[in-house]
Amino acid sequence: MKSTTSTLGILFDLDGTLIDSVYQHVLAWHQALREEGIDLSVWRIHRRIGMSGGLFVDALARETGVALDAARGDRLRRRHAEELLSRLPEIRPLPGAIQLLSALDKAGVPYALATSGRRETADFTLPLLNLRPDVPIVTRDDVAHAKPDPDLFLAAADRLGLSAEKCYVVGDSVWDLLAAQRARALGIGVQSGGYGRAELERAGAYRVYADPADMLLHLDEIGIRFTPPDLLL
């Protein structure tokens, strides 16, 4: 039996997808906003995690009537980073995250990370994943627009030498899945950021798994082979 290996890549979101950090991000923003006198319900912050900071500010203006100038925006960002740092000891990789990446290495499937966060913030939690040094990591600093624009995933695919159409995007938020659709990649949702299955499916997820451990158990469903074709009868 003959087979040609098709090239496939995986583009991972970071917070809520590989790292169990969404809720700490949420309460870090809540605290930073409160210090600016902005009372926004916690669930509304949760639903904005993973989207571009600029769009978050626009949503904030609509929902609270508060417009942020650049100085206040910078202060918010700095306080959020400080608050996140203070919660760092609580933050862990999600179950199966490290094992999933290691399985992809064994299967010869290239992958990259793409986050709407800044490199400075991502650097807090990235060490938890023990990544190979050559895994591409694209952050908000590298592109003009973060999610749900497709730029982050397009850049991550490019760093793998693939077109985004050849890639799966794995993410926990509707912003990941909208960005995946705009990049013409297939989206896979994980519930580990706190969104429910129905919301992820409605945003375009082709499959939804509980977390990386659950995705690892079902790699066959997304066409990842561990058995070399020449071993098959």
Added chain:
Amino acid sequence: MKSTTSTLGILFDLDGTLIDSVYQHVLAWHQALREEGIDLSVWRIHRRIGMSGGLFVDALARETGVALDAARGDRLRRRHAEELLSRLPEIRPLPGAIQLLSALDKAGVPYALATSGRRETADFTLPLLNLRPDVPIVTRDDVAHAKPDPDLFLAAADRLGLSAEKCYVVGDSVWDLLAAQRARALGIGVQSGGYGRAELERAGAYRVYADPADMLLHLDEIGIRFTPPDLLL
């Protein structure tokens, strides 16, 4: 025009429904569990908030393989309460919560509160609502089984002198809505605890509002009248 006033009551959940406290509860449990050496993903804790503590322990056993004895359960509960207390300064009533209750007072609609939490924990946040002293408050201490069993809502309806079938249940979690169905009350979902609309509808919500402020804007949709019938032409 003649009209008879139909008797209608409203049974409110507390955390995530009237008080913006779900995410603080989640991270308080996360911290308490970690101190017991139990690593459970944060989103999985989120999805258990509002259910009976005994069922939470059963779910924990399934998801982590850890069985809790009574002493460990007590220690967890105590540490959760302490961690919640340390987060109390961050906790606020949800937008519109106080105004919604006040509107119900004006419309002559009786209401009660019913929470799966213990009275001791509820007492931390209840003062934020400035309730009339005669508003019935039913806690986990008052019934044999908490949500999703119907006991809390049945007891709350009873305290209003109504059958649960005459009441709406307002809650943010699928446990509230399942308990509402079992009590044969109509369920109304609010998204302010972090569940999405689709999940709440699937769990039986007749209507879903963003939060108490949004529900207050739509009281007509659940048949609450502010105009006395004898003023109508």
